Amino acid sequence: xxxxxxxxxxxxxxxxxxxxxxxxxxxxxxxxxxxxxxxxxxxxxxxxxxxxxxxxxxxxxxxxxxxxxxxxxxxxxxxxxxxxxxxxxxxxxxxxxxxxxxxxxxxxxxxxxxxxxxxxxxxxxxxxxxxxxxxxxxxxxxxxxxxxxxxxxxxxxxxxxxxxxxxxxxxxxxxxxxxxxxxxxxxxxxxxxxxxxxxxxxxxxxxxxxxxxxxxxxxxxxxxxxxxxxxxxxxxxxxxxxxxxxxxxxxxxxxxxxxxxxxxxxxxxxxxxxxxxxxxxxxxxxxxxxxxxxxxxxxxxxxxxxxxxxxxxxxxxxxxxxxxxxxxxxxxxxxxxxxxxxxxxxxxxxxxxxxxxxxxxxxxxxxxxxxxxxxxxxxxxxxxxxxxxxxxxxxxxxxxxxxxxxxxxxxxxxxxxxxxxxxxxxxxxxxxxxx
Numbered sequence: 001x002x003x004x005x006x007x008x009x010x011x012x013x014x015x016x017x018x019x020x021x022x023x024x025x026x027x028x029x030x031x032x033x034x035x036x037x038x039x040x041x042x043x044x045x046x047x048x049x050x051x052x053x054x055x056x057x058x059x060x061x062x063x064x065x066x067x068x069x070x071x072x073x074x075x076x077x078x079x080x081x082x083x084x085x086x087x088x089x090x091x092x093x094x095x096x097x098x099x100x101x102x103x104x105x106x107x108x109x110x111x112x113x114x115x116x117x118x119x120x121x122x123x124x125x126x127x128x129x130x131x132x133x134x135x136x137x138x139x140x141x142x143x144x145x146x147x148x149x150x151x152x153x154x155x156x157x158x159x160x161x162x163x164x165x166x167x168x169x170x171x172x173x174x175x176x177x178x179x180x181x182x183x184x185x186x187x188x189x190x191x192x193x194x195x196x197x198x199x200x201x202x203x204x205x206x207x208x209x210x211x212x213x214x215x216x217x218x219x220x221x222x223x224x225x226x227x228x229x230x231x232x233x234x235x236x237x238x239x240x241x242x243x244x245x246x247x248x249x250x251x252x253x254x255x256x257x258x259x260x261x262x263x264x265x266x267x268x269x270x271x272x273x274x275x276x277x278x279x280x281x282x283x284x285x286x287x288x289x290x291x292x293x294x295x296x297x298x299x300x301x302x303x304x305x306x307x308x309x310x311x312x313x314x315x316x317x318x319x320x321x322x323x324x325x326x327x328x329x330x331x332x333x334x335x336x337x338x339x340x341x342x343x344x345x346x347x348x349x350x351x352x353x354x355x356x357x358x359x360x361x362x363x364x365x366x367x368x369x370x371x372x373x374x375x376x377x378x379x380x381x382x383x384x385x386x387x388x389x390x391x392x393x394x395x396x397x398x399x400x401x402x403x404x405x406x407x408x409x410x411x412x413x414x415x416x417x418x419x420x421x422x423x424x425x426x427x428x429x430x431x432x433x434x435x
Contacts, residue, residue: 030404037411044418045083048075066433067426074425075418082417086410090399104402105395112390116383124379126372133371139353139363146350156343160331167328176320183316184307192303193296197289200282209282210275217267221260228256 052072059065087093088101104111122128145151203209224231235252236245266272288295306312330338352359390398403410 027404030408034404034407034411037408037415041079041083041411041414041418044415045076045079048072048079048418048422052076067429070429071422071426074428075422078421078424079414079418081421082414086407086413089410090403090407102399104399108393108395108398109391112387115390116387119386120379120383124375124382126368126375129371129375130368133367134364137360138367139360143350143353143355143360146346147354148350152343152347152350153339155346156339157334159342160339163327163331167324172320172324175324176317179320179323180313180317183319184313187307188304191296192299193289196299197286200286200289204279204282204286209279210270213275213278214267217263221263221267224256224260224263231256 049072052069055065055069055072059069084093088098089103091105092098092101146155200209203212232249232252236248239248266274269275285295289299327338330336333339353363
């Protein structure tokens with residue numbers, strides 16, 4: 001039993017904590033105002049009762065006494081009736097379980113549902129929200145805010161902080177695996193033939209293949225020069241023993257010089273036959289990749305073999321770490337290209353939103369479209385917050401809170417009931433006497 005009581009107390013505590021609270025000073029001020037207004041209303045009722053007693057005890061039923069007594073009687077009736085009505089909203093009057101009293105505690109869930117439905121039907125509609133969104137000039141205001149001096153740099157710095165913070169919650173192994181799987185899946189899904197054919201066509205159109213060939217030829221010449229002795233020794237090893245060494249040396253020098261001269265001729269002559277042949281072969285191969293299924297299939301098989309190679313898979317898996325380190329360094333460096341580009345983009349976006357009416361109109365349409373989608377599909381979820389929150393509130397505590405919020409104004413009903421009741425009672429008695 002103690003465990004059960006403790007669990008119940010804990011649940012009650014959690015439920016009570018769901019009741020909205022107000023700051024202590026404001027709570028005390030409202031409570032004080034409510035007590036004062038209750039005292040005024042009770043005072044008016046007591047005053048009417050005293051007047052009535054005086055009329056009964058002292059009055060003789062003649063002159064103005066009957067009129068004062070009628071007014072006092074009606075004032076007490078009106079004051080008591082309105083006291084009952086106001087009290088019945090929040091609790092049972094005098095603690096008596098009178099039907100249709102303690103309305104708020106009993107109807108709390110229905111009130112929450114009705115409030116949610118009211119908000120849904122009268123506020124969360126495109127007809128209501130749309131004009132307010134347009135009147136707010138959100139794109140222009142956002143543009144003005146972004147275009148303020150130093151704002152772009154501040155947001156770029158905050159972007160860097162977000163990137164650095166994200167690094168603390170991301171597991172490198174998980175991201176590395178995800179990057180590897182994503183890159184491999186995209187490469188396997190991407191047809192190789194159209195891509196390679198287009199790259200070759202662009203390279204030929206921009207003469208990039210000839211530039212690449214020139215660099216390759218120069219590199220090959222440097223390679224030959226750096227490894228001259230290796231090739232010379234290989235020729236000596238392959239030459240028969242009966243051939244004199246000076247013949248080997250002379251033959252090698254002539255062959256080596258001829259190869260170097262050929263490479264130099266091709267590299268320096270843009271109209272060399274080898275270059276034209278190279279150009280034609282690339283164009284033909286690009287065309288075959290478009291038209292020959294066998295050529296495309298062969299390239300696709302080669303692509304799969306490359307992707308299946310362990311070295312390639314290791315390279316794909318290692319993409320994440322250098323990329324992450326580069327991004328983190330750029331995000332932390334105020335002078336990095338990443339920060340400068342981010343600040344520039346933010347600044348230009350702000351200026352465009354501030355000064356371009358057409359862009360503002362287009363953004364307004366986007367905002368309205370997004371708003372319409374949200375209201376159409378998620379307005380029930382939004383109002384459900386009201387309904388579910390009210391349903392989880394503690395009934396008695398909620399009643400007290402609501403009374404604290406609106407109870408002072410409701411006491412005016414009691415006071416008005418006393419005053420208006422006395423006036424109406426006086427009028428009715430006067431009319432009855434005249435009749």
